[in-house]
Each structure stands twice: as structure tokens, then as C-alpha cells.
Amino acid sequence: MKRVGMIGAGIIGGHIVRRALAEEAFLVAFVVERDEAKARELGVPYRPARPGGPYPVDLVVEAAEPSALKEHALAVLAETDLLPFSLTAFADPEFEEAILKVGRRCRTRIRIPHGAIVGLDGLWDARAILTQVRVTSTKPPHAFGRADTARTVFYEGPARQACRAYPRNVNVHAAAALCGIGFDRTVSTLIADPDCRTLQHFIEAKAGGVDFSVRVASRSTGGVTGWYTPESAYQTVKRLCAEGGPGMRLA
Ligand SMILES: NC(=O)c1ccc[n+]([C@@H]2O[C@H](COP(=O)([O-])OP(=O)(O)OC[C@H]3O[C@@H](n4cnc5c(N)ncnc54)[C@H](O)[C@@H]3O)[C@@H](O)[C@H]2O)c1
Numbered sequence: 001m002k003r004v005g006m007i008g009a010g011i012i013g014g015h016i017v018r019r020a021l022a023e024e025a026f027l028v029a030f031v032v033e034r035d036e037a038k039a040r041e042l043g044v045p046y047r048p049a050r051p052g053g054p055y056p057v058d059l060v061v062e063a064a065e066p067s068a069l070k071e072h073a074l075a076v077l078a079e080t081d082l083l084p085f086s087l088t089a090f091a092d093p094e095f096e097e098a099i100l101k102v103g104r105r106c107r108t109r110i111r112i113p114h115g116a117i118v119g120l121d122g123l124w125d126a127r128a129i130l131t132q133v134r135v136t137s138t139k140p141p142h143a144f145g146r147a148d149t150a151r152t153v154f155y156e157g158p159a160r161q162a163c164r165a166y167p168r169n170v171n172v173h174a175a176a177a178l179c180g181i182g183f184d185r186t187v188s189t190l191i192a193d194p195d196c197r198t199l200q201h202f203i204e205a206k207a208g209g210v211d212f213s214v215r216v217a218s219r220s221t222g223g224v225t226g227w228y229t230p231e232s233a234y235q236t237v238k239r240l241c242a243e244g245g246p247g248m249r250l251a
Contacts, residue, residue, distance in 0.1 A: 001024075001026055001027050002026045002027065002058045002059065002241035003026070003027045003029045003057040003058050003059075004020070004026050004027065004028055004029065004057055004058065004059050004060070004237060004241065005028075005029050005030050005031075005032070005059070005060045005061070006028060006030070006032065006044075006060075006061050006063065007030040007031075007032045007061070007062045007063065007064050007068055007069075007072055007250075008032070008033065008062060008063040008064030008065070008068060009031045009033045009035075009038055009042060009063075010038075010063065010064070010223070011037045011221050011222075011223055011225045011229075011230055012037070012063035012085055012225060012230050012233045013031070013033075013061070013063035013064070013231060014042065015230035015231065015233065015234055016063070016230070016233055016234045016237055017031065017042045017044055018042065018246070019231075019234040020234070020237070020238075020243055021042075021043070021044070021122070023238075025237075025238045025241065026238065026241040027235065028042075028047065028067075029044075029056065029057045030044070030045045030046070030057075030120060031044055031046055031047065031049045032047045032048070032049055032050075032064075032072070033046065033047075033049060034049040034064075036048070046143065048080065049068070051058075051071035051072055051075065052072075052075055053075050053076070053078075053079060054079065055075070055079045055080050055159070056079075056129060057077050057080055058080060058081070058082050058112075058241065059080065059082070059083055059237065059240060059241065060072070060076045060080060060082050060083070060129075061083045061166065061233075061237055062076075062082065062083070062084040062085060062086060063085045063226075063233065064086065065086055065167075065168070066086040066088050066089035066167045067089075067170075068086065069084050069086045069089045070089055070092075070095055073089075073095075073099055074098060074099070074102050077099065077102045077103050077106060077108045078106050078108070078224050079106070079108070080104055080108060081108050081109045081110070081240075082109075082110050082111070082112060082235065083110075083111040083113055083236065083240065084109070084110065084112075084113075085113060085115060085171065085233065086167075086173055087112070087115075087164035087171045087174035087175050087178060088164075088166075088167040088168075088170060088173075088174045089167075089174075090163075090165075090174055090178055090183070091159070091160045091163035091164055091174060091177075091183050094095060094195070110238055111129040111159055111236075112175060112178050112179055113175075113176065113232070113233060113236045114232060114236065115171060115172070115175060115229050115232060115233065116171065116172050116199070116201060116218065116225070116226050116228060116232075117172050117175065117176075117201050117203065117214060117216050118216060118218065119203070119214040120175060120176070120179045120210075121204070121218070122205075122212065123176060123179045123180045123205060124152050124179040124180075126205065126207050126210070127179065127181065128179075129207040129208060129210075129241070130180055130181050130205055130206070130207045130242045131206050131207055131208065132181075132185075132187075132204075132205070132206040132224055133176055133177075133180040133181050133185070133186045133187070133204070133205045134186075134187045134188075134189065134203070134204045134205075135159065135172060135173045135176050135186060135187070135188050135189070135201065135202070135203050135204075136188075136189040136190075136191065136201070136202045136204075137170065137172060137173070137188075137189070137190055137191065137199070137200065137202075138191040138192075138193050138196050138200040138202075139169070139191075139192065139193070139196060139198075139199050139200065140192070140193065140194060140196050140197070140220075141192040141193070141194055142228040143169065143192075143199060143220060143224070144166065144169055144190065144192050145184075145190045148192045148193075148194060149194060150194065151192070151193040151194070151195070152190065152191065152192045152193075153189060153190070153191050154190055154191070154192055155188065155189065155190040156187070156188070156189045156190075157187070157188065158183065158184050158185075158186070158187065158188065159173040159174065159176070159177045159183045159184075159186035159187070159188045160177075160183035160184055160187035161188075161194065162190060163177075166190065168224045169190075169224055170188065172201045172203075173186065173188045173210055176203055180205065192236075195210040197219075197225075198218055198220070199217070199219075199226040200215070200216070200217045200218075201215070201216050201217075202214070202215045214245075216228065233244075
């Protein structure tokens, strides 16, 4: 049975652990958590939230926050593969460069989860011919930490700045940038709409001779994460443990 290590056991991480235990899909070897009580409730080996390994597993799943990904990623990739959910961290070019270097040296892989959206495989496969990618996210104002009383387009520009300004809210933009034409060419639009009841993402991609779009609307789980993501995250880990699957080969 494949061994998986978790960093973060909140909405996404906790769901992955509970589903894995129920289905015996893979072995959860450890959970790194800042909140010890929350982690211990899951009944799997607990590790305090300190950077550094060892990571004696087939895959480490990060579902904490961008700073946690930055703390652990290099040490993880020196040993094994990594499935990060806090993808906005990659908008920092120094971090991305350091990751690529260690991944190449150690022949380990970063797997990019589709997370809150669908269709990343199509973007990835079109990346050599794509000319334009736009990602528009529309959410209730509070989901962006705002208090607008009318529909407000409050950001339009490169995905890189959107990721820096809203690191907890625009992982979909980071995923599209990583799998498509990068953080500087991907155009992000962020809309706060008090009449919006769901977290909505709309990806439009254009290439010579083809264009396609993907829309996902998900109820909020209460925090930054939509209804679809925890289960999609679990199924991604399960699929990677079973057979590999889509991902980003660094070496
Ligand atoms: N890729 C996607 O499509 C996608 C979708 C939704 C959320 N996310 C991102 O995934 C991450 C997890 O989301 P969530 O809804 O499960 O969040 P959450 O707040 O429910 O859980 C995060 C957990 O990580 C723990 N944590 C925070 N910093 C830590 C650290 N340094 N070390 C160890 N544990 C730490 C917290 O105590 C918490 O239990 C967030 O960064 C979120 O923005 C990505």
C-alpha cells in the first residue's frame, strides 16, 4: 500500500485522511499540523508543524497555506513527490526556480491537482499552442475579505499579482498559470458580487484554431474552499497512489 504524508489537516487535508481511512485507499504515515488537537482527532501519526523531514513516503500532500508549502517543499522534493494545494506560492519566481532545481536534481515530481476546477489536462496539453488564457473568479464579497454592496470588479491583470494579493483565494488562477502560459501571461479578473451564492471560476483559453472554456460553480464549505475540492483532492491522491496520472514532471 502506498504511503502518504500530509501537511495540513483542515477542510481539504482532514477530508483526505478520513476518506483514506474509510476506504483503506492508502496509508497516511503522518500529519503535520499547527493545531495538534485537530490532527490527533484523525487517529493517524501526528508530527508538530516544524519545517524539515524526514518524509519516508511515496507522496507528500500539502493542504495548509502558501507559507507552509514554502517551508517544506524543498526538503520534501529532495526525498519524494509533492502534491501542493497552496499553488499561489509558485507566483514567487525565486521559489519556483528553487523548486525546479531540486526537482531536476533529485528526479522527484510536483503534481498539480485540479482542485477546485476541471480540465487542467486540456490546458496542459494545449500549452505549446495557447495564445491567451483568462481566468475570472466571482465570489460573494466576504469570500475575498471584502464588504462590497454592489458587484465590483476589483482586480484585472496578470495572475502573478492576483496570487500575491489574494494568496488564499486564487489557487485556480495559479493552477491555470502553471499548466498553461505562466503567471505573467495569464489574465486574472476578480469580481466580488453580493448576489453571488457560490464560488465561481471561468477559464477561457484560446489557441490558433481552437478556443475552449470551463466553468465551475461550487458552494462554499465555509472557509476559502468550495464544496467540490475536498473530494476532488482525495480522488486525486487516490489516483496518484494507484497509477500515476496527470502531473508536472520536473526532471
Ligand atoms: N488548488 C485548489 O484548487 C485549492 C482549492 C481550495 C483551497 N486551496 C488551498 O488549499 C489550502 C488548504 O485549504 P483548506 O480549505 O483545507 O484550509 P483550512 O484552513 O481548512 O486548513 C488548513 C490547515 O493547515 C494548518 N496549517 C496552517 N499552516 C500550517 C503550517 N505551517 N504547518 C502545519 N499546518 C498548518 C491549519 O492549522 C489548518 O488546519 C489553502 O492554502 C487553500 O487556499 C487550494
